Amino acid sequence: KHPAGAPSPDLARKITKVGIVGAGLMASQFALLFVRKLRVPVVITDIDQERVDKGVAGIRASIDEMQEKGRISRDESNRLKALISGTTDLADFADADWVIEAVFEELGVKQEVFRNVEQVVSAECILATNTSSLSVTAIGSVLENPQRLLGFHFFNPVAVMPLVEVVNTAATDDETLSTAMVVAKTLGKNAVITADAPGFVVNRILAKLLGEAMHAVETGTPFEVVDRATAPFGLPMTPFELLELVGLKVGAHVLDTHHAAFPERFFESEGLHRLADYGKIFDRDAKGKRKGF
Numbered sequence: 001k002h003p004a005g006a007p008s009p010d011l012a013r014k015i016t017k018v019g020i021v022g023a024g025l026m027a028s029q030f031a032l033l034f035v036r037k038l039r040v041p042v043v044i045t046d047i048d049q050e051r052v053d054k055g056v057a058g059i060r061a062s063i064d065e066m067q068e069k070g071r072i073s074r075d076e077s078n079r080l081k082a083l084i085s086g087t088t089d090l091a092d093f094a095d096a097d098w099v100i101e102a103v104f105e106e107l108g109v110k111q112e113v114f115r116n117v118e119q120v121v122s123a124e125c126i127l128a129t130n131t132s133s134l135s136v137t138a139i140g141s142v143l144e145n146p147q148r149l150l151g152f153h154f155f156n157p158v159a160v161m162p163l164v165e166v167v168n169t170a171a172t173d174d175e176t177l178s179t180a181m182v183v184a185k186t187l188g189k190n191a192v193i194t195a196d197a198p199g200f201v202v203n204r205i206l207a208k209l210l211g212e213a214m215h216a217v218e219t220g221t222p223f224e225v226v227d228r229a230t231a232p233f234g235l236p237m238t239p240f241e242l243l244e245l246v247g248l249k250v251g252a253h254v255l256d257t258h259h260a261a262f263p264e265r266f267f268e269s270e271g272l273h274r275l276a277d278y279g280k281i282f283d284r285d286a287k288g289k290r291k292g293f
């Protein structure tokens with residue numbers, strides 16, 4: 001049964017092929033999840049062959065790693081690898097039933113992606129965006145059929161975090177919503193249906209935490225003190241570690257969109273933009289373990 005608020009699972013469409021736009025870190029993580037759990041062909045695309053090849057190679061390397069750790073058999077590894085492919089030609093999405101994007105967090109870029117995707121896919125194909133905090137309604141405003149668009153928002157690391165926010169716009173139809181709930185369940189995730197409001201639910205709360213931590217630094221407390229002070233709160237990571245995990249550019253973007261939507265409640269952080277340009281907060285050893293600032 002679907003959770004309260006979701007339409008009947010009987011309305012869900014069958015997914016036989018998935019298209020993923022973007023071959024970056026987030027997109028590669030959920031390409032792996034889709035291929036493992038849905039067991040259907042997954043095609044990923046990006047703006048050039050180099051990015052596509054890098055994305056596909058990264059997913060294949062993750063599959064090899066799972067095999068090396070004994071989590072999957074050699075046969076399973078080969079099966080999964082055979083289901084993954086890359087393309088720079090959107091026409092390869094023509095028979096996809098589910099297309100999800102994780103490209104740069106800019107409204108115009110995402111609109112362009114979906115405008116192009118809509119030209120090649122069938123009218124039945126569901127379109128999902130992994131946006132962290134842009135308006136899904138605004139993304140869909142360029143579509144001929146905005147009723148088949150919704151937000152499908154994963155959390156980092158995708159393989160581990162159990163939640164997906166399914167973002168329901170005023171236009172999203174019941175078949176689309178129902179399919180998203182079934183897909184989330186098949187992926188092994190707990191799905192919640194959220195309104196299309198800035199930051200949905202989780203990022204609204206995280207933006208507060210991360211923004212306040214940056215603001216404490218910007219108003220005079222050293223980084224290491226804020227980091228040490230927030231470590232014992234029972235959170236799995238300090239706010240600064242979490243900012244690095246989600247990506248400093250993504251974090252800065254999330255803060256900006258919250259500040260734009262609720263200027264009286266959220267800070268902009270110039271410091272976080274500078275850190276995003278610098279590329280890191282912590283020094284790390286070869287294994288990625290943090291050494292300090």
Ligand code: CAA
Binds near residue numbers: 131155237246
């Ligand atoms: N990819 C895949 N698997 C990973 C992983 C990664 N990047 N990082 C950790 N794991 C797996 C490990 O392999 C391990 O799995 P097994 O138990 O099967 O071996 C498991 O996760 C636990 O890992 P560790 O023991 O090494 O480390 P941990 O217990 O400290 O957990 C963590 C790591 C799960 C990342 C934890 O620190 C955590 O939950 N951090 C907070 C993450 C969070 O809040 N994410 C949301 C960010 S917001 C966002 O993403 C949305 C947005 O729009 C900005």
